[in-house]
Amino acid sequence: MGIGDDDACNTGLVLGLGLSSPSKPDHNQTPRKIPLFLKLESTSFGDEPSLTLGLSAGGAATHKVDVKAAVGGDLYRQGSSLSAVYSFSSGKVKREREVSSEVEKNNNSSRISDEDEEGVNGRKKLRLSKKQSALLEESFKQHSTLSPKQKQALARQLNLKPRQVEVWFQNRRARTKLKQTEVDCELLKKCCETLRDENRRLQKEIQELKALKLAQPFYMHMQGATLTVCPSCETSRGVGDANNPYSMASKPRHFYNNNPFSNPSAAC
DNA sequence: CCCACTAGTCGGATTACATCA
């Protein structure tokens, strides 16, 4: 049958997200694009859609995000909560660490003061000063990746180790990407909403057309009858939902037969 | 030119610490 089928509602939509960094580093690093895909699934008409977020290559993992639930949604935590999926790698990683009973916190002044402290006992949480953070942010705005020279210079300027600068930039990039993903997710949810509305509207239109067909079997089956689009509908076509790229038609078009009994204006 | 090796860097996942409500 075609238009009435449930298949019409079964919208599998796959949107690719080019998550490559907008400001590509200017140094020799070759851009590496992580093939991320977001799959928009709506199993049946009226169902809550779901977004599937995953890696298209390698197939390592896919995260299914319940659109309804995840909106206020904390994808970051969501990822964390899925840690079980990845935990195969973390088990072996876990190292026994001697928790030093060493007491005094070094109140930020520690910075990198003592080079040898690191690596001996458990890691110490460094807290960057506001000034340091601001400078790093400023630098990040200029380029999201650093060349070795820039890294060295920045580290000197901030009185940090180059490795710390490097780590900061890595984490910063990760956060940026995460935020972008969240924004994209929001966008897709809106898109999904629009499509669902459109789907509802089209379903309704189908029902109306079916009803119309039942009501007027004679005209529809007249021998030699040709279908013509009502002029008023024809002119309105494409006018409506200009800003909705998913809209198939702005309003239902009416057809009438070329016979003296049907009046286009009456049909509309 | 091709191959193997190494060093450097990255992203992703995760851990662990600090801070705040």
Next chain:
DNA sequence: GGTGATGTAATCCGACTAGTG
């Protein structure tokens, strides 16, 4: 003061690239 949530520095790991012999 204890606790859970959150932010973030640090770590681990695998992948990739460039350089070198």
